[in-house]
Amino acid sequence: MPEAKADTLHLTSLHWPPYSGSTLEKQGATIAITRAAMRAVGHELIVGFFPWSRAIRMVNRPESKYIGYLPAYSYPTDEFIFSDPLGASPLGLVEQHLHPISWSSLADLNQYRLGVVRDYTNTAELDAMIKLGTQRVEVVNSDEHNVKKVATARIDAAVIDLHVFGYLLSQKELKSLAGKLQINKKTLEEKQMFIAFRNTPEGHYWRDMFNVGLSKIDAASILDEYMSEVKTGSK
The missing domain is CATH 3.40.190.10 (Periplasmic binding protein-like II)
Structure with missing residues (x-):
């Protein structure tokens, strides 16, 4: 397995509240889950927010620092590999x-x-x-x-x-x-949400690293708590 280039995972996302957004509390529910999973394995997360089509294009650019995008629905593709589910x-x-x-x-x-x-x-x-x-x-x-x-x-x-x-x-x-x-x-x-990683050695590394971190946290509880706070207006 190749070594990661940095201890920080760079992903792209979009403004899709309450799941993701630069102005949201913890940048949204799926970002909160992803950040907790990465910290569980000793890594940090930085997310760039763009319109959806651009968020995907940014990952595909040669030499892009972005390794993947979220939240994604799984679909047949050779360009990306998908993480374990973040939630439904x-x-x-x-x-x-x-x-x-x-x-x-x-x-x-x-x-x-x-x-x-x-x-x-x-x-x-x-x-x-x-x-x-x-x-x-x-x-x-x-x-x-x-x-x-x-x-x-x-x-x-x-x-x-x-x-x-x-x-x-x-x-x-x-x-x-x-x-x-x-x-x-x-x-x-009921669709499962994932992180879509580039189908490259580096993408495989970070996908596997994220999946290990995800197994160490209670993603469902983070998602449920976030959504309940949205309903009460505290998010």
């Missing part, structure tokens, strides 16, 4: 309280116009329908934009992480929408 991301659909959507299989969603965020991974089946053109979607740059579009009935529903939805509605500028919106009773998927 419950994925659902935000809808209008007065006009809930009804579906039993994903194909039933084809009758609706859905909002999705640019470059985000949804579910494999939903993304396949979007690529084929059978699922009508409108692409935006943020979950907040999608929430506002659902509230004003410009789209029927939008794909969103349930914790992200809860965080957004706790913000003063969106609190007025709380009575208009809800999460559809049927969840799309």
